[in-house]
Each structure stands twice: as C-alpha cells, then as structure tokens.
Amino acid sequence: MNSYQIQETPEVFDVVIVGSGAGGGMAAYQLSKAGAKVCLLEAGGYYDPADPKYITQLKNPWESPRRGASTTRPFGDFDAAWGGWQLEGEPYSAAPGTEFHWFRSRMLGGRTNHWGRISLRFGPDDFRRGSMTGIGDDWPITYDDVSPYYDKVDKLLGIFGSKEGLRNEPDGHFLPPPKPRLHELMLKKAGKNLGIPVIPSRLAILTKAINNERGQCFYCSQCGRACQVYADFSSSSCLCKPAVKTGNTRLINGAMVREVLTDQKTGLCTGVSYVDTATLQEKTVRAKIVVVAASACESARLLLNSKSARFPNGLANSSGVIGKYLNDSTGASRSAFVPALMNRKRYNEDGVGGMHVYTPWWLDNKKLDFPRGYHIEYGGGMGMPSYGFGMGIQGMNGKYAYGDGKTQPAGGYGSRLKEDVRRFYGAYVGMAGRGEPIPLESNYCEIDPNNVDKYGIPTLRFHYKWSENEVKQAKHMQDTFEEIIHEMGGIALGSKPGKEQNYGLEAPGKIIHEIGTVRMGSDPKKSALNSFMQGHDVKNLFVVDAAPFVTQGDKNVTWTILAMSMRTSDYIIDEVKKKNL
Amino acid sequence: MKRRDTLKSIALGSLGMATVPSTDLIAAPPEKPLVVPGGRQKSEAIRDAKLMADKFFTPQEMKTLTVLCDIILPADEKSGSASQAGVPAFIEFMVKDQPVHQIPLRGGLAWLDNESRKRFSKKFVELTKAQQIEIVDDIAYPEQAKPQFSQGVAFFNKMRDMTLTGFYTTRIGFNDLGYVGNTPNNWEGVPEEVLKQYGLSYE
Numbered sequence: 013m014n015s016y017q018i019q020e021t022p023e024v025f026d027v028v029i030v031g032s033g034a035g036g037g038m039a040a041y042q043l044s045k046a047g048a049k050v051c052l053l054e055a056g057g058y059y060d061p062a063d064p065k066y067i068t069q070l071k072n073p074w075e076s077p078r079r080g081a082s083t084t085r086p087f088g089d090f091d092a093a094w095g096g097w098q099l100e101g102e103p104y105s106a107a108p109g110t111e112f113h114w115f116r117s118r119m120l121g122g123r124t125n126h127w128g129r130i131s132l133r134f135g136p137d138d139f140r141r142g143s144m145t146g147i148g149d150d151w152p153i154t155y156d157d158v159s160p161y162y163d164k165v166d167k168l169l170g171i172f173g174s175k176e177g178l179r180n181e182p183d184g185h186f187l188p189p190p191k192p193r194l195h196e197l198m199l200k201k202a203g204k205n206l207g208i209p210v211i212p213s214r215l216a217i218l219t220k221a222i223n224n225e226r227g228q229c230f231y232c233s234q235c236g237r238a239c240q241v242y243a244d245f246s247s248s249s250c251l252c253k254p255a256v257k258t259g260n261t262r263l264i265n266g267a268m269v270r271e272v273l274t275d276q277k278t279g280l281c282t283g284v285s286y287v288d289t290a291t292l293q294e295k296t297v298r299a300k301i302v303v304v305a306a307s308a309c310e311s312a313r314l315l316l317n318s319k320s321a322r323f324p325n326g327l328a329n330s331s332g333v334i335g336k337y338l339n340d341s342t343g344a345s346r347s348a349f350v351p352a353l354m355n356r357k358r359y360n361e362d363g364v365g366g367m368h369v370y371t372p373w374w375l376d377n378k379k380l381d382f383p384r385g386y387h388i389e390y391g392g393g394m395g396m397p398s399y400g401f402g403m404g405i406q407g408m409n410g411k412y413a414y415g416d417g418k419t420q421p422a423g424g425y426g427s428r429l430k431e432d433v434r435r436f437y438g439a440y441v442g443m444a445g446r447g448e449p450i451p452l453e454s455n456y457c458e459i460d461p462n463n464v465d466k467y468g469i470p471t472l473r474f475h476y477k478w479s480e481n482e483v484k485q486a487k488h489m490q491d492t493f494e495e496i497i498h499e500m501g502g503i504a505l506g507s508k509p510g511k512e513q514n515y516g517l518e519a520p521g522k523i524i525h526e527i528g529t530v531r532m533g534s535d536p537k538k539s540a541l542n543s544f545m546q547g548h549d550v551k552n553l554f555v556v557d558a559a560p561f562v563t564q565g566d567k568n569v570t571w572t573i574l575a576m577s578m579r580t581s582d583y584i585i586d587e588v589k590k591k592n593l
Numbered sequence: 594m595k596r597r598d599t600l601k602s603i604a605l606g607s608l609g610m611a612t613v614p615s616t617d618l619i620a621a622p623p624e625k626p627l628v629v630p631g632g633r634q635k636s637e638a639i640r641d642a643k644l645m646a647d648k649f650f651t652p653q654e655m656k657t658l659t660v661l662c663d664i665i666l667p668a669d670e671k672s673g674s675a676s677q678a679g680v681p682a683f684i685e686f687m688v689k690d691q692p693v694h695q696i697p698l699r700g701g702l703a704w705l706d707n708e709s710r711k712r713f714s715k716k717f718v719e720l721t722k723a724q725q726i727e728i729v730d731d732i733a734y735p736e737q738a739k740p741q742f743s744q745g746v747a748f749f750n751k752m753r754d755m756t757l758t759g760f761y762t763t764r765i766g767f768n769d770l771g772y773v774g775n776t777p778n779n780w781e782g783v784p785e786e787v788l789k790q791y792g793l794s795y796e
C-alpha cells in the first residue's frame with residue numbers, strides 16, 4: 013500500500029464526533045440511541061476499568077514500586093489518567109509573563125475516568141451574572157433551557173445529594189448521600205456556629221443501583237482509579253460503551269483529528285481527517301455533521317487549525333473569538349491539624365471517592381469587594397497510606413505531649429516515631445475553595461506560530477493572567493478557612509499566604525476546569541456558536557464540550573457539559589427531522 | 594538518568610575513546626520478555642523494569658542505609674523493623690525513580706562516614722551501637738542540633754521521611770497503624786461510640 017495515500021472510509025456517517033470525554037460520550041450515546049450512524053474518534057487508547065489489564069482499584073501501595081508516588085502519573089501510580097500536565101511529543105507553550113497549565117488525558121472517556129465526580133448544577137443566576145453585576149457576559153440561554161436536561165442527566169447517570177431548596181444551588185434527582193465522616197461532622201458543627209452552610213456533597217456516584225449495567229458503590233474511596241463495577245460516572249463505561257452497543261456507533265481509538273474538512277463551495281463540513289497514532293497514516297472520515305468535543309482547548313485548537321481559503325481564520329471563526337475568554341476556576345487551599353482527633357479509634361472510614369459534605373457559596377457579593385462566589389471542598393480522614401505518608405513528622409512531634417504527659421524534642425527516631433504516626437493519623441483536615449473567575453478577552457489560547465506536535469499539528473500557545481477580582485476572592489477564601497479551622501479547634505498548618513503569594517491563588521489551569529474558548533452567543537460578531545452550540549458560520553458544525561460556555565459559575569462544569577451536550581444532540585435530531593440539517 | 598549517561602560519555606572521552614559510541618561498549622543484556630503488570634501502561638512497565646535492573650547504591654552504602662533505617666524504625670513489641678518491611682530496597686528504587694534524591698542521600702551517607710572517621714576512626718557501620726547513637730543524637734533533633742551539624746540534620750530528616758513512608762506503605766505498616774480500609778464495605782456512618790466520645794450526632 014502506498015503509505016502517502018490518504019485512506020478514506022467509503023461510508024458517509026450521519027455524524028462524526030471528535031473526542032470521547034463527557035461531551036463526546038454524551039453526544040455519541042444520545043445520537044446513536046436515536047438511530048444516527050455515528051463515528052466516534054478518540055485520540056487515546058481503549059480503556060475499561062473492569063478489565064484486569066487496566067484495574068488499579070483496591071491495589072495496595074506496595075503493589076507500586078514507588079508506593080503510588082506521582083513520578084509518572086501526576087496523581088500517582090494508581091490514578092486512572094493516561095496523561096497529565098505534559099504529554100510526550102505533544103507540547104504547548106505560554107507567552108512570556110503569562111502562565112497556563114493544561115491537563116490532558118488520552119484515553120477512551122478522556123478525563124472522566126479519574127475526575128472528582130463533583131457534579132454541581134448551575135443555578136439561575138449563573139447564566140446571567142453579566143446583567144446582574146455589570147461585569148462579564150450573560151449566556152444566550154437561561155436556567156430554564158437547561159434544567160430539563162440536568163434532570164435527564166441526573167436520572168440517566170446517577171448523582172447523590174440532598175434536597176436543600178437553595179435558590180442558586182437547584183436540587184436535582186438525588187440518590188441518598190453518604191453520611192458525613194467524623195471530621196465532616198466537626199466541619200458541619202463549626203459551619204453552623206459561623207453561619208457557613210455545610211451540606212451533603214453532590215457526586216456522580218451510585219449509592220443505589222440504577223440499572224443492570226452498573227453496580228452500587230462499595231465505599232473504597234478510590235473513584236480516581238475508576239470503578240470496576242462502574243458505580244461512578246465515566247464517559248467510557250456509562251456512555252461510550254452503551255453507544256457502541258446500540259450497533260450505531262463505530263468507535264475508533266488512536267485517531268488524532270488534525271482538521272475538520274469543508275466543502276469550499278457550500279461552506280459546510282464534510283468530515284474530518286485524522287492521524288492514526290499507531291501507523292502515523294493520514295485517514296479521512298466523511299460525515300454529514302461534525303461534532304467537536306476534544307475538550308475546551310483542544311477544540312479551539314482543532315478549529316483554528318482547520319483553515320481554508322473560505323475560512324482563513326480557522327473554521328467558524330469569522331468573529332475572531334475562538335481561543336479567547338479562556339478561563340479556569342480559581343483555587344486556594346489550607347490544611348489544619350485537629351488535636352481533638354489525635355489517637356482516634358480505628359474503623360474503616362474510606363467512604364466514597366471524595367468529600368461527603370461541602371459548602372456552597374453563601375454570601376452576597378454586593379457586600380464584598382469581589383464580584384463572584386466560590387464553594388469549599390473538604391478533605392481529611394483515616395485514608396490509605398501512600399508515598400508521602402509520615403513525611404515531615406519533625407514539624408509536629410515536638411509540639412504535643414505523649415500518653416505519659418511529657419513532650420519530647422522534635423524529630424528523633426525509634427519506637428517513638430511509630431507512636432507519633434499512630435497518634436497523628438487521621439487528625440488533619442484540608443479545605444479548598446473553587447471560585448468563579450471573570451472571563452477576559454485578554455486570556456486566550458492561539459496557534460503557536462513556531463511549533464508543531466509529533467503528528468505535525470500546530471500546537472497551542474497560552475496567554476493567561478489573573479485579575480484583581482480573582483486575587484481578592486482568594487484572600488476571602490483564606491480568611492474563611494482560618495475562621496472554620498479556628499472554630500473547630502484546629503491549628504492551621506503552614507503560614508497564611510499573603511499578598512506576595514496572591515493569597516495562595518493557584519496558577520491558571522491548575523484546577524482543570526478550563527472553558528470558554530469557542531464562545532456561544534446570539535451575536536455572530538462576538539461569538540462562534542449559537543445558543544445550540546452550532547456554528548454561526550457553519551451550520552453542520554457543533555461543539556459540545558465546555559468550549560462554548562460563557563461562564564462557569566463556581567460549579568465544576570462537567571455535569572453542565574453533559575446536560576448541554578444532550579441538549580444539542582436532541583436539537584440535532586430535531587433539525588435533521590425537520591430537514592434543516 | 595540522562596545526566597548519568599552524559600557523565601559516562603565524558604569519562605570515556607577522557608580515556609580518548611570518544612569516537613566509540615558508549616552504548617556499544619556495554620554488552621546488551623539478554624532480552625527478558627517484558628511483563629506489563631495490570632493497571633500499568635507499556636511505557637511505564639518498560640521504565641520500571643529498567644529502574645529495577647539498575648543499581649544505584651553500592652553494597653557498602655546499602656549496609657549503612659539499612660543500619661540507619663533500623664535505628665529510625667526498630668522492631669518493637671508492636672511491629673517489625675524498617676528493614677523487615679523492605680524499606681532499604683524501597684529507598685534504592687526511589688532514588689532511581691526520582692534522581693533528585695541521589696546526591697542528598699549518597700552525600701549524606703558519605704557525611705556520616707566522615708563524621709564517624711573523625712570521631713572514632715571507623716566507618717559508621719563499624720561503630721558500636723552506642724557510638725552510632727552518639728552521632729545520630731547530634732543530627733536527629735532539628736531544633737536542638739548545633740549549627741555545625743546542619744547538613745547531617747537535613748540528611749537525617751530525609752532518611753526519616755523515606756523510612757516512614759517506606760514502612761507505612763507495607764502490610765507491616767498497615768497493621769501497626771490499624772488501617773482497615775481498601776476493601777469493599779458498606780459505609781453506615783461514624784460508629785455510635787465514637788459519636789458519643791465526640792459529643793456529635795446525625796440529628
């Protein structure tokens with residue numbers, strides 16, 4: 013076979029989908045259920061957390077020679093992610109003086125195999141912050157447009173939580189939440205005294221079975237390793253595989269899409285071309301509709317790289333907006349030691365793979381010096397030791413008396429250290445704020461004029477700086493953390509990050525909630541997509557990841573990606589029926 | 594690892610053999626079929642196999658390391674010693690996996706032998722237990738140590754860190770700690786008596 017020849021699949025699919033994460037998986041599921049012939053292209057390999065080849069769940073630390081250290085996987089040896097902040101042969105860069113960290117996973121299901129499962133619905137206000145505050149922009153749709161889809165996603169995929177009746181934290185169709193752990197009860201009590209709500213968390217985990225395909229959670233606390241009974245939501249297990257099962261979806265792994273192809277006369281998409289990552293052959297898939305869901309920044313990159321005479325700025329980019337308004341959640345954290353928890357009674361406290369309680373945003377920004385809110389996530393408990401466990405004991409063991417009432421100098425050696433580890437075990441709590449940033453035109457990604465990846469595809473260059481708004485929000489988080497720690501009788505660890513450290517505000521990208529790079533809007537001059545995430549310029553092009561989102565609230569966006577992708581899929585089905593597509 | 598390769602070729606260069614590609618000088622090891630353990634990617638398995646085949650510490654260094662580990666965590670009525678839990682081999686692996694640990698640990702072991710020779714004209718492993726402890730006492734207490742021992746203190750802190758982590762990530766460590774998780778169960782909340790102890794309730 014001539015290796016330079018581009019291979020083309022003879023059939024024309026109804027839809028080709030790029031990327032199998034939250035957005036792509038949902039589109040594949042919804043469209044193939046409706047009978048569409050779908051081709052699902054995924055750059056990474058096949059993955060199934062129930063196949064012993066891939067299982068890391070329930071392994072003990074000694075099954076890793078590095079005891080789970082993060083040398084090769086950023087969240088440790090047992091984490092399910094095939095990827096990380098850097099991918100071999102697929103670089104990215106940031107303009108001098110700016111910073112962005114980009115986490116990618118290359119595998120069936122993308123980053124949904126190992127995400128935190130925190131699934132927070134947006135509330136009505138989250139769609140109209142611009143008009144409410146005069147800063148930023150509104151979405152072209154409202155909560156009422158999306159809420160039926162949130163409902164459907166809740167029922168289809170499963171989420172636990174509690175009905176609270178909070179106006180901007182709408183209740184969903186919840187499975188029973190797990191009871192709080194000991195430190196979580198203490199946090200709840202402290203919150204109550206301070207007027208800070210601490211309520212059951214909302215995670216995409218099945219505390220009750222919802223169908224025959226997926227099991228019920230058995231409380232191993234390891235959702236980051238992906239669940240072998242599929243009790244946590246992953247796009248791979250819960251959407252992509254069922255889509256393939258319909259017989260209507262053809263899944264192709266190892267397909268790195270380089271370009272969306274267009275007919276220069278009609279200006280419509282005709283399919284995509286991709287690099288087969290195993291053979292490095294160029295291949296083409298033809299389809300009547302192209303759905304892009306490669307994750308926010310990859311989708312922007314793909315469209316910007318899909319240049320042609322008719323679309324010289326990249327596909328669907330006559331507005332020039334693609335790449336702009338990139339934004340990630342703010343994040344800051346603090347941890348504390350809780351003396352009352354020393355020498356705890358032992359029992360299995362693993363629980364689900366995440367917090368059992370959290371704090372939704374509870375204040376009124378009109379009374380504050382920053383414009384948007386944040387929520388607080390909590391950690392702690394008698395977790396499984398892994399690499400790092402016991403380190404730095406000399407910072408603690410000189411401060412607190414032993415059983416005999418005596419203290420000993422910090423550090424040391426011998427049996428005393430074993431006693432230290434036992435007495436301090438499970439006596440720590442951590443808290444992390446996750447807040448809403450203001451999306452700025454000046455924060456963006458663009459095609460790097462000088463670099464390509466190992467497939468020859470031009471790479472991204474980022475430009476991102478936090479503004480004063482986010483810094484002030486982080487300051488408020490730090491003050492709140494200290495209040496809570498103090499109220500629960502804890503001792504904050506380390507020193508409080510001050511102004512010079514931006515109050516501990518994490519660098520852009522680090523919270524891994526990047527959105528906004530292919531904006532939706534009603535004005536084609538200011539947005540790339542309409543309110544159904546359909547190209548203003550190219551009507552058979554859709555983007556169904558978080559790239560179209562105007563803002564992200566303080567609500568980790570994956571549940572909204574799922575709801576919006578489902579909504580767009582239904583729209584596509586409708587439009588095809590009406591012969592508009 | 595890259596750095597070590599460079600060092601190797603510099604050494605060869607100084608012997609006037611720079612034109613010989615250094616890899617040809619080393620007989621290729623017989624190919625063992627690579628086994629990819631469950632949950633690992635192939636590239637990770639290749640890397641791990643290579644690290645495990647490599648050696649970093651000399652037998653002499655391993656001896657010193659083992660003595661130190663067991664001073665840090667000795668066997669007692671509650672649980673076994675660091676070396677019984679395989680801590681020295683874990684540290685050997687970690688320095689290859691994360692080369693930033695190499696100089697501080699190799700250098701720290703050399704510092705310890707220097708100090709031993711200065712005081713007792715012997716290497717650390719050849720000292721009596723009492724002599725070993727005399728030196729260890731000078732470097733084990735960061736807040737009390739004399740300034741001239743600061744490098745020794747930094748080394749001992751690192752050894753303490755590695756030993757604790759290596760120990761508690763084993764079955765022996767789990768048992769000592771009383772960790773009873775990592776197994777399917779049904780979470781029904783904090784046990785009643787614990788709630789009572791802390792004056793808390795589920796309302």
Ligand SMILES: Cc1cc2nc3c(=O)[nH]c(=O)nc-3n(C[C@H](O)[C@H](O)[C@H](O)COP(=O)(O)OP(=O)(O)OC[C@H]3O[C@@H](n4cnc5c(N)ncnc54)[C@H](O)[C@@H]3O)c2cc1C
Pocket residue numbers: 030031032033034035036053054055056087115116117118119120121122123124126127128129130131132267268269270305306307308310314524525557558567568569570571573
């Ligand atoms: C550790 C961690 C914890 C997280 N916790 C949470 C949380 O608790 N709650 C929450 O809401 N969110 C969380 N997130 C974020 C969440 O994972 C993402 O929002 C979500 O996965 C995004 O879905 P997506 O479909 O846009 O992209 P992804 O899940 O990233 O999937 C994109 C897929 O497209 C493929 N792809 C990319 N480019 C191409 C191409 N050119 N051709 C073909 N395929 C391509 C990729 O290989 C990948 O499989 C977390 C993320 C991480 C890493």
Ligand code: SF4
Pocket residue numbers: 069217218228229230231232233234235236238239240241243244363364365
């Ligand atoms: S905590 Fe539950 S859902 Fe998560 S991996 Fe363990 S068993 Fe599965």
